[in-house]
Amino acid sequence: MNQTAEEPIGRRHFMERAILSIFGAIGVMLTPPILGYILSPVFRIREDLSQSTRWAPVAPVSEMETVGDLPRTFDVPYRVKEGWRVRETSRQVYAVRKGGELALFSTFCTHLGCPTAWDDAKRMVICPCHGGLYNNFGEVIGGPPPRNLASLEYKVENGVVYLKDPANVYEVGWKDPRKRA
Numbered sequence: 001m002n003q004t005a006e007e008p009i010g011r012r013h014f015m016e017r018a019i020l021s022i023f024g025a026i027g028v029m030l031t032p033p034i035l036g037y038i039l040s041p042v043f044r045i046r047e048d049l050s051q052s053t054r055w056a057p058v059a060p061v062s063e064m065e066t067v068g069d070l071p072r073t074f075d076v077p078y079r080v081k082e083g084w085r086v087r088e089t090s091r092q093v094y095a096v097r098k099g100g101e102l103a104l105f106s107t108f109c110t111h112l113g114c115p116t117a118w119d120d121a122k123r124m125v126i127c128p129c130h131g132g133l134y135n136n137f138g139e140v141i142g143g144p145p146p147r148n149l150a151s152l153e154y155k156v157e158n159g160v161v162y163l164k165d166p167a168n169v170y171e172v173g174w175k176d177p178r179k180r181a
């Protein structure tokens with residue numbers, strides 16, 4: 001008699017434990033991906049800092065010594081971390097000597113961000129989009145640009161000139177579209 005009364009209770013305990021075990025196992029399996037998802041921004045920031053180029057080599061100092069008071073364009077290769085992948089890319093900068101001092105400035109027009117080019121014949125930097133004009137030091141001399149071409153920070157290390165934060169092409173003052181609400 002007692003045995004038949006205990007049997008359903010034992011079966012119920014077994015079922016409860018089995019269900020708890022199944023949910024426990026599912027919880028254990030799901031915890032790492034959920035934690036990974038929650039913490040991924042932290043890791044992404046650390047990866048961004050470690051895998052994106054913070055200082056990109058522009059040219060050896062010996063080559064920069066040949067730069068005069070007319071701007072020369074340099075291609076600057078760098079890496080940028082985007083989500084899971086690292087992209088190799090490059091940008092251009094102007095180098096010019098102003099009062100004997102080397103200066104680097106952006107090639108992006110301060111009106112709407114078009115890439116500009118130095119015109120040797122006209123002796124000015126020209127923006128093809130709306131006719132923005134700058135002199136050899138990147139100062140506005142005509143057209144719609146609201147300010148001079150942005151000066152860029154650089155350092156010299158082991159005989160090489162490095163550009164700071166090459167991926168920051170938003171230095172011209174227009175808004176970074178990635179930060180728009």
Ligand code: FES
Pocket residue numbers: 109110111112113114127128129130131132143144145
């Ligand atoms: S973007 Fe250069 S003048 Fe408009």
